Amino acid sequence: MMLSLEFYMPSPHRAFIEFLKQSKIEKLVKLNPSKDLKSAFGEVISTIHLFRSAHLRVVETYIYKPARREGVKGLxxxxxxxxxxxxxxxxxxxxxxxGKRNGNVGSSQEPPPTSLRSSL
Incomplete structure (x- = not known):
C-alpha cells in the first residue's frame, strides 16, 4: 500500500519516507544511556499501542458491527x-x-475487542 502511495508523493516526501525506513531508532535508544530517551521511546511505543487499539475498536464499531447487522458473511x-x-x-x-519485551507496554493496555479476538 505505501509503495503505491509513494508514487504520488512529492520527491521530498518520498525521500523522508525512505529516510524513516532506514532509520534504526531502536538501536540508537538501546545504545544511549539516557533514561529520558528510553522513557520517551517507551511512551511512543505505548502511544502507538493505544492508537492501534482505538483503531481496531473503530473498525469493530463502524465496519464489523454494521456488516453483521446487514448479514455480511466471510472476510x-x-x-x-x-x-x-x-x-x-x-x-x-x-x-x-x-513493548512488554522492552518494558514499554504494561498489562493495563486494553486487549482487542472480544468479537475480533477469534480472527487474530
Whole structure:
C-alpha cells in the first residue's frame, strides 16, 4: 500500500519516507544511556499501542458491527486488501509484545475487542 502511495508523493516526501525506513531508532535508544530517551521511546511505543487499539475498536464499531447487522458473511477486507481484523489485530499484538519485551507496554493496555479476538 505505501509503495503505491509513494508514487504520488512529492520527491521530498518520498525521500523522508525512505529516510524513516532506514532509520534504526531502536538501536540508537538501546545504545544511549539516557533514561529520558528510553522513557520517551517507551511512551511512543505505548502511544502507538493505544492508537492501534482505538483503531481496531473503530473498525469493530463502524465496519464489523454494521456488516453483521446487514448479514455480511466471510472476510471483510481493509484498505490494504487484507482481512482488516487480522491485520490490525496482529499489529496491535506485535506492538504489545514488543513493548512488554522492552518494558514499554504494561498489562493495563486494553486487549482487542472480544468479537475480533477469534480472527487474530
Amino acid at each position: 471483510i477486507l481493509g484498505s490494504g486488501n487484507t482481512p482488516a481484523s487480522h491485520f490490525l489485530g496482529r499489529r496491535l499484538l506485535s506492538t504489545a509484545e514488543y
